[in-house]
Amino acid sequence: MKELICPKCGSTTHNLYENVCKNCFFKQFKLAELDPVISTQICARCGSKFERGQWTDTKHDTNTVLEKVESELLLHENADIIELGFEPQKLTPYQYIVNVYIQAEIYGMPLEEKLTTEVRVQRSVCDACSRIAAGYYEGIIQLRASNRNPTDDEKKKCDHLVRETLTRMEKKGDRLAFISNMSSSKEGTDYYIGSSGACRQICKIITSKLGGEHQESPSLFSQRDGKELYRVSYAVRLPKYVPGDILYFNNQVLQIKNCDKKAKCIDLQTGKKVIASIEDIEKAEFLGVYNDAKRAVLVAIEDNSIMVLDPTNYQTVTLKKPFFLTASEGEEIPVLKTEYGMIPIPEELKA
Numbered sequence: 551m552k553e554l555i556c557p558k559c560g561s562t563t564h565n566l567y568e569n570v571c572k573n574c575f576f577k578q579f580k581l582a583e584l585d586p587v588i589s590t591q592i593c594a595r596c597g598s599k600f601e602r603g604q605w606t607d608t609k610h611d612t613n614t615v616l617e618k619v620e621s622e623l624l625l626h627e628n629a630d631i632i633e634l635g636f637e638p639q640k641l642t643p644y645q646y647i648v649n650v651y652i653q654a655e656i657y658g659m660p661l662e663e664k665l666t667t668e669v670r671v672q673r674s675v676c677d678a679c680s681r682i683a684a685g686y687y688e689g690i691i692q693l694r695a696s697n698r699n700p701t702d703d704e705k706k707k708c709d710h711l712v713r714e715t716l717t718r719m720e721k722k723g724d725r726l727a728f729i730s731n732m733s734s735s736k737e738g739t740d741y742y743i744g745s746s747g748a749c750r751q752i753c754k755i756i757t758s759k760l761g762g763e764h765q766e767s768p769s770l771f772s773q774r775d776g777k778e779l780y781r782v783s784y785a786v787r788l789p790k791y792v793p794g795d796i797l798y799f800n801n802q803v804l805q806i807k808n809c810d811k812k813a814k815c816i817d818l819q820t821g822k823k824v825i826a827s828i829e830d831i832e833k834a835e836f837l838g839v840y841n842d843a844k845r846a847v848l849v850a851i852e853d854n855s856i857m858v859l860d861p862t863n864y865q866t867v868t869l870k871k872p873f874f875l876t877a878s879e880g881e882e883i884p885v886l887k888t889e890y891g892m893i894p895i896p897e898e899l900k901a
């Protein structure tokens with residue numbers, strides 16, 4: 551084999567590594583470099599990290615510390631890294647010691663190295679947390695219902711949708727997707743939301759799930775650096791009628807089964823399905839709900855009619871036999887007393 555002379559030390563060798571002999575190569579070779587002290591900034595309230603002038607969501611301090619160490623670690627570009635291990639040790643919330651273990655190969659020769667660094671953690675408050683603390687909001691969602699108060703069930707469903715949407719948007723990177731304040735009354739709930747984009751998304755989701763509509767009305771609240779800043783009110787109006795409501799509409803007695811884009815109803819006389827636009831159904835006359843019904847004794851059942859005892863004056867009344875009737879003679883059935891006469895209604899009002 552050809553003998554070569556190392557230009558650095560003059561010794562003879564069979565192989566040169568980056569133009570010097572093996573000894574000289576390893577004398578100057580540095581597998582990895584890491585500053586003995588590095589620092590990072592973490593939000594004391596939410597755990598977000600501050601890097602390259604920007605706050606980013608992370609929820610786990612130790613991960614943030616390790617990511618920081620990894621990003622600061624310089625590895626020789628020609629080395630093949632076989633294993634890279636990090637061993638964090640939390641001394642205080644402000645100080646970590648991290649050991650880094652590296653197993654590598656360079657020009658087919660195995661190498662091992664252990665480095666240690668101290669990570670100093672600065673605890674400050676991120677942009678989003680300081681805005682939450684200051685009560686910052688860009689939009690108010692006003693949840694209401696048309697000509698009635700929203701039910702507890704609707705309020706609960708909406709609250710769930712609001713929070714679920716905010717969590718999703720925060721994960722997508724909208725750092726202002728938070729509730730900075732809320733207030734609730736019989737008439738509905740107001741949500742003060744950090745991001746107006748999140749408000750719009752929430753309104754879309756609520757009206758697609760529960761029906762109704764929403765309106766935006768912006769109002770200028772300040773000017774900063776020549777930029778006009780708006781706060782937007784989002785009025786969400788849930789539909790006037792909810793599943794189970796019994797209405798008088800186009801000479802029919804209807805019960806609402808579902809009310810979102812359209813009102814889906816059932817004709818309580820014939821059992822026929824009726825679909826009406828929200829606009830039309832809002833003109834219907836409200837007759838009542840199951841809880842408004844009285845119990846009346848079913849006296850007789852014929853082919854097309856039934857006889858019931860009016861629970862207020864005990865007179866016998868003959869009515870058309872409703873399609874849903876399952877009760878037998880002598881049993882009680884729920885009826886609504888209305889200006890259109892006595893109306894038998896179904897027992898189960900599950901929508």
Ligand SMILES: [Zn+2]
Pocket residue numbers: 556557558559560561570571572573574575
């Ligand atoms: Zn040499």
Ligand SMILES: [Zn+2]
Pocket residue numbers: 593594595596597598675676677678679680
């Ligand atoms: Zn924060």
